[in-house]
Amino acid sequence: ASEPASFDILTSVSSLSVDDRSLQTQIDELALFSDAPAPSVTRVLYTDKDVSARRYIKNLMKLAGLSIREDAVGNIFGQWDGHETQLAGVATGSHIDAIPYSGKFDGVVGVLGAIEAINVLKRSGFKPKRSLEVVMFTSEEPTRFGISCLGSRLMAGSEALEKALQQTVDSQNVSFLDASRSAGYMRDHDDLSSVRMKKGSYSAFVELHIEQGPILEAEGVSIGIVTAIAAPASIKVDFEGNGGHAGAVLMPYRNDAGLAAAELALAVEEHVLETGSIDTVGTVGVIDLHPRAINSIPSKSHLEIDTRDIDEMRRNSVVEKIHQSAVAIAKKRSVILSGFEIVNQDPPALADETIIRAMEAASQQLNLTHRLMISRAYHDSLFMARVSPMGMIFIPCYKGYSHKPEEYASAEDIANGIKVLALTLAKLSLY
Amino acid sequence: ASEPASFDILTSVSSLSVDDRSLQTQIDELALFSDAPAPSVTRVLYTDKDVSARRYIKNLMKLAGLSIREDAVGNIFGQWDGHETQLAGVATGSHIDAIPYSGKFDGVVGVLGAIEAINVLKRSGFKPKRSLEVVMFTSEEPTRFGISCLGSRLMAGSEALEKALQQTVDSQNVSFLDASRSAGYMRDHDDLSSVRMKKGSYSAFVELHIEQGPILEAEGVSIGIVTAIAAPASIKVDFEGNGGHAGAVLMPYRNDAGLAAAELALAVEEHVLETGSIDTVGTVGVIDLHPRAINSIPSKSHLEIDTRDIDEMRRNSVVEKIHQSAVAIAKKRSVILSGFEIVNQDPPALADETIIRAMEAASQQLNLTHRLMISRAYHDSLFMARVSPMGMIFIPCYKGYSHKPEEYASAEDIANGIKVLALTLAKLSLY
Ligand SMILES: [Mn+2]
Ligand SMILES: [Mn+2]
Ligand SMILES: [Mn+2]
Ligand SMILES: [Mn+2]
Structure with a gap:
């Protein structure tokens, strides 16, 4: 009885509706977990504010009906079981850490947006075939320990990083391991190698993100489909x-x-x-x-x-x-x-052709202008590409501003991105 | 009955003996009041370490039998009454604050050395005619509030500074007034204008200081007699x-x-x-x-x-x-x-001819090599010159190093400087 619903959504995209209001509230509330005064956001790995923000995200995952799991360094996973759980899942996600005096959209749009994409699909009556999984990555930003994409690098199996982290300290001489423990991770028997992800665990990984550049806004295009991430x-x-x-x-x-x-x-x-x-x-x-x-x-x-x-x-x-x-x-x-x-x-990463086609098809069905583009900023997707086919969806942001308080994306652009993400996940789930 | 002793010292300089041991202990002990690990010294205005160091200095002044007075910003004065108290006194002194990660001799030699010069004169049986006064200036270094020679500028009557200090804050947004109060100064009825010194209050001001340059060491000269301070x-x-x-x-x-x-x-x-x-x-x-x-x-x-x-x-x-x-x-x-x-x-300052001659005569009597030189570093003397005839005595320091932990002056060079200071003070006291 669940099959028809799965197919419906691909023909009737009007059933995809984003709860704009809740999402804006969530963006604003998450920005309050900050060590800098508004409108600036400073949220650094394993600080009190980071720990509170993580709790906030897990609560939203719970409200979305996802089953939650955290790994040894605090990568957070929220899963919606598909009806063929033996198949590799489809994952989406981004980060919520914020460099000093930055804004409230970088990364956040791809985490809150991923959870909302699940809600969108649930409300539409869609039932996934492959499981869908939302991922919140630990420390995409290098702020505290000088290592960018810490969580996704470890997931992608960087043994060099596993080794280095045994010795790594921050500028206050606090070790990565102590900081991690104080945030509730890396407990007695935790091993950094447990964070590694088997290649093929996901059939696809898709990240929604603000462009952090001026092109989409300048050209009046709603959706950027990333073909490669700069090195x-x-x-x-x-x-x-x-x-x-x-x-x-x-x-x-x-x-x-x-x-x-x-x-x-x-x-x-x-x-x-x-x-x-x-x-x-x-x-x-x-x-x-x-x-x-x-x-x-x-x-x-x-x-x-x-x-x-x-x-x-x-x-x-x-x-x-x-x-x-x-x-x-x-x-x-x-x-x-x-x-x-x-x-x-790091080397550059190429997006997967099948995922690119799915994102293009989703944009078309939703009647949204779109273009192929390069990501000049790196993302956790750069490392996820080492263990999974990868794709990224960009939305316009004000003047291309990022990493500063003036960073801004409109509710409409965010909603468009979430719809494309939801439809892409649905397609990939059935693929 | 006291007159002969006063004259004795000028003919029998062999009676001038510096207590090397105590002085070295004092230099080492003062260096312990530091916010940086040894051998670095960090001692910033009105911090706990500064307050402790001030207490240490006042105790030494007391042991030397000086009567102690502090002004509204914490310039500290220790006076040895001469037998003609109606005459303007002769003053000497320097600072004990230390920029981050600096050494233990800059300023300190001129404060501990001034107190020891008083002890030397007392031990020799000398009796001053004009009163002798040791001054410890507040914040010669600009570290905390960006203002160098804060105490001596105010003593010299800088109304612009009195006004500015009502608004001045440090990098942590702590106001000068609050910081000052927390160290026990600027109490309810204190007024910055009370720090001003009347021109003519001192007949002479002499500062003993390490050279902070390489010339004396390189030339093997014991005493530098400063003729001008760079602007x-x-x-x-x-x-x-x-x-x-x-x-x-x-x-x-x-x-x-x-x-x-x-x-x-x-x-x-x-x-x-x-x-x-x-x-x-x-x-x-x-x-x-x-x-x-x-x-x-x-x-x-x-x-x-x-x-x-x-x-x-x-x-x-x-x-x-x-x-x-x-x-x-x-x-x-x-x-x-x-x-x-x-x-x-600031404009440069010229040393007073009479004081220069007194320092030269003292060096000669003590059989110490000496030369005239320019001070390229500024000192509280730059501002004292605005309200008093001024002179400075330099001693050699290792490789000219200053403002770093490697800063060093030998016990012998310090003792020579103190003897020249003591004899100069004695001469000026009788002048
Ligand atoms: Mn970023
Ligand atoms: Mn980002
Ligand atoms: Mn200095
Ligand atoms: Mn100095």
Whole structure:
């Protein structure tokens, strides 16, 4: 008796209705779990605010009738059993952690939207064949431990990360393991390898996300269908000099670690621009000086650098040039290049053809304008692609703003994204 | 009956003996009042450690038999009455606050050394004619409120500072007034104008200090006699851009406040070097980026710049060029120059001829090599010079290091400095 309903939805998409009001309330309420004053959001892994927000998400999953499971690092799974539970499931999800002083849509739209997509399908009378699963990933943002997509990297089986996390500490010298335990994870017998996901556990993984770029808004297009995710790399650099008194040490006798940092920051920009490709980007988001006093020559500097490209080899050559510049600057300024750590240097990911076709078909059926595009930001999808066919749905956001309080997506655009997600999940569930 | 003793000391300098052991213990003990682990010292205005250190100093003053007085902001005075109390006194002193991760000699030698100089004179049987006064100045370092020589500026009668301090807050938004109260100062009826010192209250002010430069050590000279203090200026600069996601915002659409800061830091160095004078120095000790996340384009940056010269006009022209560069960089990078505040821009100070001669004569009598020199670091003496004839005694320090944990002066060099100080005070007391 359940079969007809399953097929109905694919012919009668008008039955898909998003509860706009509840969703807006949820977005606003989730934003209150923040360590920065509104409209800024700061929600960092395993802090009290993160733990409260996780409780909020699990409650919504429960209200949606999902059965909930958490793994050793706090990836949260909410499952709606299909009628063929022996088949690999179809998963969707994103993250809710937020970098300091950012906004309330990045990641959140793909978690709250995934739960609402389940509600949409339930309200429409749809019954899944393959199980549908909502995933909330742990620490997509690198804020606390310098590791981006921590949860999905572990799910994708990064043994290097499993090993590194035994030693990893945050800037306050709190270890990953202690922080994790204080949030209720990594209990006595938990093992990081238990987070690994078998390849083939999911037949598809789809992530809904704001574009974080200006294209959809500028072109007036409702839905972006991601074909590839650019390859990210991140680097930490440390310089050391002799420091000294800002008045007493004359210019020829200085080796200023702060000026070395300033030069390297400008060199990053130069190397990115000299590829000549619009697709290469590079950013120095962190420059820390020590002792950080107006009347003291910096004796230490620390930079954190992010560079990405859709072309992995070109991206790697930028990383190499940044290294060469760091060495040359250190030599020229007689400072020591005391650290040059490539924290991660990931390949790009391609979206799965079948999922792309399902998302295109869903957009068409819903009468929504859509286009293929590249994701320049990375996402947990970059790592899910290692263990599952992957696809991403983008929606427009105001001026392309992200990672700042002005980040915004309209209720209508979010609802459109959720409908496309719901219909795509339905199709993939029956596939 | 006391007169002969007073004159004895000037003919028999062998009676001047420094208690090396106690002094070293005091230097080491004072360094324990620190918010950084040894050998680093961090002692910031009105913190618990500062309050404890003040108590320690007052106790030493008491043991030396001085009568103690504190003013509304915590400048501490310990007086040894001369037998002609109607005459203006002779003062000596320095500071004990320490910038983050600095050493244990800067300022401290001039406070502990001043108290020991009093002990030396007392042990020798000397009786002052003019009263001798030891001063411990509040906040010579600008660490907490961005204002250097806070105590001596107020003593010198800076009405602009009295006014500004009503509004001044630290980086944690704690007001100067609240911080001051929490340390036991600025009580209900205290008025900042009460800190002002009448010109002529002192007939002389002499400060003992480590050189904070390499000259005395390199030349093997024991005593530096300061003829002038270089003119310091400090500037705070803020840039603002649109920030955004490090992956999603393509390079042509960026206005990166962090790169503007990096360019300005290098421009400061350039403008300093292009004066062609060894006496011009400039330092960017602080660069703060916001939101300070590896995957976020800096939307705000903050710089703190220090520049000094023995030539005031040349120093002012460097400040002007830094301003022009800040404007040009903001324009070029489409960021907003949201702040360019010249926090202070002080003239240089000349030492008093009579005091210089007294210091020279003292060095000669003590058989210590000595030379005239310029102080490139500023000191409370820069402001005391506005209300009193001023002089400074420098002693060698290891490699010229200062404002870092490696800062060091030998017990012998310190003892030499204290003897010259004691004898100079004795001469000036009788003058
Ligand atoms: Mn993000
Ligand atoms: Mn995201
Ligand atoms: Mn100092
Ligand atoms: Mn000093």
